[in-house]
Amino acid sequence: MMYCYLNGQIMPTDNASIKLNDLGLLRGYGMFDYFRTYNSQPFKWDWYWQRFEQSAHTLSLKLLLTQTEAAAIVSELLQLSGQVDAAFRFVLTGGYSPDSVRVIEPNLAIICENLRTENAVLYEKGIKILPFEFVRDLPEIKTTNYLNMIRLAAEMQSQNASDLLYFKDGEVSELTRSNFFIFKGDTLITPNRHILQGITRRVVLGLATAHFKVEVRPLLYSELAEADEAFTTSSIKWVLPIVQIGRQLIGDGAVGHRSKLLLELFKKETELL
Amino acid sequence: MMYCYLNGQIMPTDNASIKLNDLGLLRGYGMFDYFRTYNSQPFKWDWYWQRFEQSAHTLSLKLLLTQTEAAAIVSELLQLSGQVDAAFRFVLTGGYSPDSVRVIEPNLAIICENLRTENAVLYEKGIKILPFEFVRDLPEIKTTNYLNMIRLAAEMQSQNASDLLYFKDGEVSELTRSNFFIFKGDTLITPNRHILQGITRRVVLGLATAHFKVEVRPLLYSELAEADEAFTTSSIKWVLPIVQIGRQLIGDGAVGHRSKLLLELFKKETELL
Numbered sequence: 001m002m003y004c005y006l007n008g009q010i011m012p013t014d015n016a017s018i019k020l021n022d023l024g025l026l027r028g029y030g031m032f033d034y035f036r037t038y039n040s041q042p043f044k045w046d047w048y049w050q051r052f053e054q055s056a057h058t059l060s061l062k063l064l065l066t067q068t069e070a071a072a073i074v075s076e077l078l079q080l081s082g083q084v085d086a087a088f089r090f091v092l093t094g095g096y097s098p099d100s101v102r103v104i105e106p107n108l109a110i111i112c113e114n115l116r117t118e119n120a121v122l123y124e125k126g127i128k129i130l131p132f133e134f135v136r137d138l139p140e141i142k143t144t145n146y147l148n149m150i151r152l153a154a155e156m157q158s159q160n161a162s163d164l165l166y167f168k169d170g171e172v173s174e175l176t177r178s179n180f181f182i183f184k185g186d187t188l189i190t191p192n193r194h195i196l197q198g199i200t201r202r203v204v205l206g207l208a209t210a211h212f213k214v215e216v217r218p219l220l221y222s223e224l225a226e227a228d229e230a231f232t233t234s235s236i237k238w239v240l241p242i243v244q245i246g247r248q249l250i251g252d253g254a255v256g257h258r259s260k261l262l263l264e265l266f267k268k269e270t271e272l273l
Numbered sequence: 274m275m276y277c278y279l280n281g282q283i284m285p286t287d288n289a290s291i292k293l294n295d296l297g298l299l300r301g302y303g304m305f306d307y308f309r310t311y312n313s314q315p316f317k318w319d320w321y322w323q324r325f326e327q328s329a330h331t332l333s334l335k336l337l338l339t340q341t342e343a344a345a346i347v348s349e350l351l352q353l354s355g356q357v358d359a360a361f362r363f364v365l366t367g368g369y370s371p372d373s374v375r376v377i378e379p380n381l382a383i384i385c386e387n388l389r390t391e392n393a394v395l396y397e398k399g400i401k402i403l404p405f406e407f408v409r410d411l412p413e414i415k416t417t418n419y420l421n422m423i424r425l426a427a428e429m430q431s432q433n434a435s436d437l438l439y440f441k442d443g444e445v446s447e448l449t450r451s452n453f454f455i456f457k458g459d460t461l462i463t464p465n466r467h468i469l470q471g472i473t474r475r476v477v478l479g480l481a482t483a484h485f486k487v488e489v490r491p492l493l494y495s496e497l498a499e500a501d502e503a504f505t506t507s508s509i510k511w512v513l514p515i516v517q518i519g520r521q522l523i524g525d526g527a528v529g530h531r532s533k534l535l536l537e538l539f540k541k542e543t544e545l546l
Contacts, residue, residue, distance in 0.1 A: 004293065017290035018298065020277065020382055025291065026364065027419040028301040059424055089373075091299065094423060099389065100362075103423060109293055116372065137407070137420065145418050146300040147410065150367060150376060151332055 003080040005073045005110040010080070013111055022107055024093025026100050030144040031055045035199070035235050036087040036115060038270045042074060043235070047199045052090055055141040061092055061106045070110070077112035087113045087236070091144075118237055123263065126243030126255045127162040129175065129232075130155075131221070135168040139194050149176035163232070165245055168194070172219045178234035180219075180242075182227035182250075183258050187213040189223070200233040200266070207265040212258065224248060229256035231263075239263040276353040278346045278383040283353070286384055295380055297366025299373050303417040304328045308472070308508050309360040309388060311543040315347060316508070320472045325363055328414040334365055334379045343383065350385035360386045360509070364417075391510055396536065399516030399528045400435040402448065402505075403428075404494070408441040412467045422449035436505070438518055441467070445492045451507035453492075453515075455500035455523075456531050460486040462496070473506040473539070480538040485531065497521060502529035512536040 004013040024030030033052045035042055042048070049067045056063045065073070070090075078086055089111040094103045134148060152164060163175045173194040174180050179201040181190040188208050190201065208214050224230070228251040230242040239262045241255040277286040297303030306325045308315055315321070322340045329336045338346070343363075351359055362384040367376045407421060425437060436448045446467040447453050452474040454463045461481050463474065481487050497503070501524040503515040512535045514528040 006293070013293060016293050018293065020279070020286060020289050020291065020364070020384060022298070023423065025295070025298050025303065025366070026305070026362075026417060027423060028303070028417040029420060029423045030298065030301070032299070059420075060427065089299075091293070093298070101423065101426070103426075111293055134410070137410070143420060144299060144301040145410075145420070147302060147332075147416060147418070150296065150300060150302045150374065153374070153376075154333065 001080075002112050002114065003077050004112060005077065005108075007107060007109075010073070010076060016109065018093075018107055018109075019096055021096050021098075021100065022093055023095060023097050023100070023103065024091070024107065024144060026097070027094065028143070028145055029059070029103070030091060030093035031059055031061075031142055032089055032091045032144060033142055034087065034089050037078060037085045040078060040084055042071070042088070043270060044199050044203065045071065047202065051142070051197065051199070052092075055143075056092055058138070058141055059094075061094065061103070063092070064106070064108060073110055074112075077110065081112050083114075085115055087115055089113060116236055118240060122162075122240060124255065126241035128160060128244035129163045129165050129242055130159060130161045131167055131246050132164040133168060134164075134166045135173055135194050136166070139173065139196060142196055146176060167221045170221050172221050172224070175232050178232040178237055178240075181231050181233065182219070182224065183212075183229040183256065184223070184226055185228060186258070187215060188258075189215045189217070189219055191219045192216045193218060198233060200235050200238065203269060204233050204239060204262055204266060207269065208262060211261065224250070227251065229259050231259045238266050274353075275359075275385050275387065276350050277385060278350065278381075280380060280382075283346070283349060289382065291366075291380055291382075292369055294369050294371075294373065295366055296368060296370050296373070296376065297364070297380065297417060299370070300367065301416070301418055302332070302376070303364060303366035304332055304334070304415055305362055305364045305417060306415055307360065307362050310351060310358045313351060313357055315344070315361070316543060317472050317476065318344065320475065324415070324470065324472070325365075328416075329365055331411070331414055332367075332416075334367065334376070336365070337379070337381060346383055347385075350383065354385050356387075358388055360388055362386060389509055391513060395435075395513060397528065399514035401433060401517040402436045402438045402515055403432060403434045404440055404519050405437040406441060407437075407439045408446055408467050409439070412446065412469060415469055419449060440494045443494050445494050445497070448505050451505040451510055451513075454504050454506065455492070455497065456485075456502040456529065457496070457499055458501060459531070460488060461531075462488045462490070462492055464492045465489045466491060471506055473508050473511065476542060477506050477512060477535055477539060480542065481535060484534065497523070500524065502532050504532045504535070511539050
């Protein structure tokens with residue numbers, strides 16, 4: 001059985017519930033973060049916590065836990081799960097509101113979830129994604145607004161695609177839940193704006209500098225035609241190769257050796273904890 | 274005590290709750306509608322229900338109730354409230370998801386709430402609103418994404434403003450939860466796009482045609498300087514005069530006679546039920 005923390009109490013997740021007047025539910029006023037452990041330790045925990053704190057600050061939501069208190073809860077939930085590793089979802093909402101507008105006291109949940117990993121075949125074959133004209137509002141915050149991702153799930157499935165690539169005014173930003181990179185030769189390029197500052201993105205950029213030229217800058221949609229490789233990064237996807245965007249093949253449509261190298265480097269990084 | 278309907282059951286709203294893996298909560302995948310009764314009858318119920326059905330269809334969410342069934346529930350909840358009139362909030366979310374992405378079965382709540390009305394003084398003095406550069410994603414759907422409204426509440430309060438006026442690329446759309454109109458002389462103008470098709474807006478447009486020239490078309494931000502009157506409409510606000518937008522006074526900064534006429538006509542319409 002999996003457990004969660006909700007507003008001061010630890011309980012089986014199946015028993016946890018929130019009332020209907022929560023502003024996350026009624027108004028989409030909520031944010032979250034998501035990370036996993038390796039060898040029972042939260043990976044890059046400091047960075048995740050900082051991002052969570054910053055997002056809470058931007059939404060003017062009080063965080064009623066310190067990092068140390070949160071770490072103790074994460075540790076307890078992992079033990080209760082009986083598993084070596086797990087994923088954790090932090091959810092902070094505007095809380096219960098008397099008039100469905102005013103924030104009184106946030107609701108905070110820390111949910112311990114079974115680890116999900118991508119199908120190993122995808123790392124060999126790469127994925128197809130679909131371009132979608134959109135830019136997230138407040139992209140620097142991991143808000144709970146994922147309308148497009150869910151609304152277009154059937155369309156993606158019908159086109160055998162795994163995700164959407166957001167672009168707007170000719171500029172590429174990110175996938176629905178992960179960051180985006182391309183290689184032009186030995187130059188690695190990733191957008192610098194209209195994105196969530198992903199933790200895996202940050203790790204990969206750090207690893208890449210020893211092997212490639214790195215450019216963090218606005219990336220034009222038109223540049224995709226010149227890309228030799230492309231991939232996406234997230235805490236669950238690691239470095240997942242992208243071989244097709246809409247009808248356009250990336251490079252020769254096969255997974256490239258540079259993306260493979262970054263995937264190997266990232267895996268090593270997680271094992272080194 | 275107020276009661277609600279949740280997934281087939283009627284219960285006190287304080288006892289109603291949803292689990293943490295609801296997609297409305299985790300992903301903002303939800304929509305709602307809100308209307309009130311006059312003389313114990315839902316006002317323009319057919320129009321609200323049609324809009325709710327259309328929104329559900331756009332989000333590919335199954336509506337498990339017919340209009341007749343929903344009407345019976347609304348009637349029962351109103352009786353249980355012991356009040357003559359009440360407001361009703363319909364909330365439909367993506368429901369409980371095994372992986373926080375896939376929709377299996379929506380959650381539907383019908384919440385009976387105490388009537389809220391605007392302070393009578395505001396109809397005499399008018400309100401101030403702040404311009405905010407933004408356009409809603411999927412504006413035609415009453416989704417639960419109201420991030421800006423809540424995030425900027427403190428800023429509005431500090432500037433003694435009641436709401437935000439969204440504009441983008443020089444074009445005005447709507448307030449955070451209500452529609453927007455201006456008068457230039459005896460011509461009534463309201464935006465035709467990037468808006469929620471409000472029911473009160475529709476009623477007011479119908480009432481206005483007998484008295485004014487009506488233009489439903491893109492409205493430029495620059496036209497606000499030429500407006501003699503402005504107001505906003507919603508099921509709770511009725512026809513609420515706007516006398517200031519940011520630093521700019523509308524007309525002479527006082528509530529105009531044309532807006533007052535529309536307010537009176539709207540009130541009569543609701544009493545005639």
